[in-house]
Amino acid sequence: MGRAAGAGGREAARLSDILGGQPSDASLLAEIYDLEHDAIDEDLAFYREIARLHPGPAIDLGCGSGRLFGPLLDGGATRVVGIDGSPSLLGRGEVRIEADARLREARADGRIELAVGDVRRVRHHDRFALAIMAGVLAHLEGPEDALRALASSRRLLSRDGVLVVDTLGPGAMPPHDLPLSLDWEHADGGRRVVRRSQLERRETPEGLRVAYATLTDVVRTDGTIARLPASFRLWYPSPAALVALAAEAELTVESVFGSHDLDPIDEESERCVVVARPTRADPGKE
Numbered sequence: 001m002g003r004a005a006g007a008g009g010r011e012a013a014r015l016s017d018i019l020g021g022q023p024s025d026a027s028l029l030a031e032i033y034d035l036e037h038d039a040i041d042e043d044l045a046f047y048r049e050i051a052r053l054h055p056g057p058a059i060d061l062g063c064g065s066g067r068l069f070g071p072l073l074d075g076g077a078t079r080v081v082g083i084d085g086s087p088s089l090l091g092r093g094e095v096r097i098e099a100d101a102r103l104r105e106a107r108a109d110g111r112i113e114l115a116v117g118d119v120r121r122v123r124h125h126d127r128f129a130l131a132i133m134a135g136v137l138a139h140l141e142g143p144e145d146a147l148r149a150l151a152s153s154r155r156l157l158s159r160d161g162v163l164v165v166d167t168l169g170p171g172a173m174p175p176h177d178l179p180l181s182l183d184w185e186h187a188d189g190g191r192r193v194v195r196r197s198q199l200e201r202r203e204t205p206e207g208l209r210v211a212y213a214t215l216t217d218v219v220r221t222d223g224t225i226a227r228l229p230a231s232f233r234l235w236y237p238s239p240a241a242l243v244a245l246a247a248e249a250e251l252t253v254e255s256v257f258g259s260h261d262l263d264p265i266d267e268e269s270e271r272c273v274v275v276a277r278p279t280r281a282d283p284g285k286e
């Protein structure tokens with residue numbers, strides 16, 4: 001794993017490791033995270049295409065286990081830097097790279113770099129044609145942290161670089177609280193994985209706040225069960241609030257899409273995908 005990128009002290013490291021603070025085995029949680037997130041593939045063509053449109057190095061902020069690395073390289077990214085606050089998820093990223101010949105080759109050629117870092121204060125010596133924050137905003141505390149993350153992403157961009165911020169849209173917001181319910185069951189090798197979750201929502205002036213708790217049972221072949229409780233505080237700004245934060249971070253929003261198929265955003269949209277450029281070049285960075 002690469003060196004720490006912009007490590008902001010013990011407190012910041014703790015806050016940005018979404019799995020490390022849980023009362024469960026972080027590496028097993030990370031494995032289950034992969035099982036769940038690798039099933040998401042409807043956005044991969046979008047990321048391939050955005051990398052094609054913005055050739056050059058790309059930085060994946062809050063990259064998790066590197067789900068987007070392949071599409072970014074396939075799209076023509078000359079290099080991919082993956083930053084995440086969770087060492088366990090970056091560890092899964094290493095597993096992903098090892099398991100995939102084209103990622104392994106890219107890594108061997110120095111075209112993939114992974115580093116522990118906090119998106120609210122990440123720094124890097126390179127400038128990027130493309131910066132991505134996919135599914136990350138919801139994990140930040142709220143507008144102040146989002147502003148920090150947007151401003152620090154802007155500083156990573158080259159003069160013509162673009163930032164893509166990808167989060168849930170208005171149509172995907174939970175309409176009411178959900179009691180503990182069964183989400184999914186999955187056979188994984190000899191194991192069976194059962195996921196239950198519950199959520200409580202709260203409308204606030206700064207957006208929807210969701211307290212989301214999951215209970216994952218990993219039923220081993222010998223019948224023993226590893227029970228993994230985890231809880232997350234999620235935050236979803238409205239598209240208008242996100243655009244206003246981007247402007248405050250000195251980003252000019254070019255487009256806001258309501259899907260990865262580039263549909264215009266409306267109240268029914270499942271996604272909110274913001275594409276923005278630096279409003280002006282940072283002094284001394286050209």
Ligand SMILES: C[S@@+](CC[C@H](N)C(=O)[O-])C[C@H]1O[C@@H](n2cnc3c(N)ncnc32)[C@H](O)[C@@H]1O
Pocket residue numbers: 015016017018019037061062063064065067068083084085086089117118119120133134135136139140
């Ligand atoms: C839902 S996952 C999305 C992962 C990946 N972007 C994807 O689309 O598959 C959110 C990721 O953001 C990371 N994260 C949350 N807050 C962070 C922070 N402050 N700094 C760095 N990473 C953070 C989490 O560790 C997690 O990997």
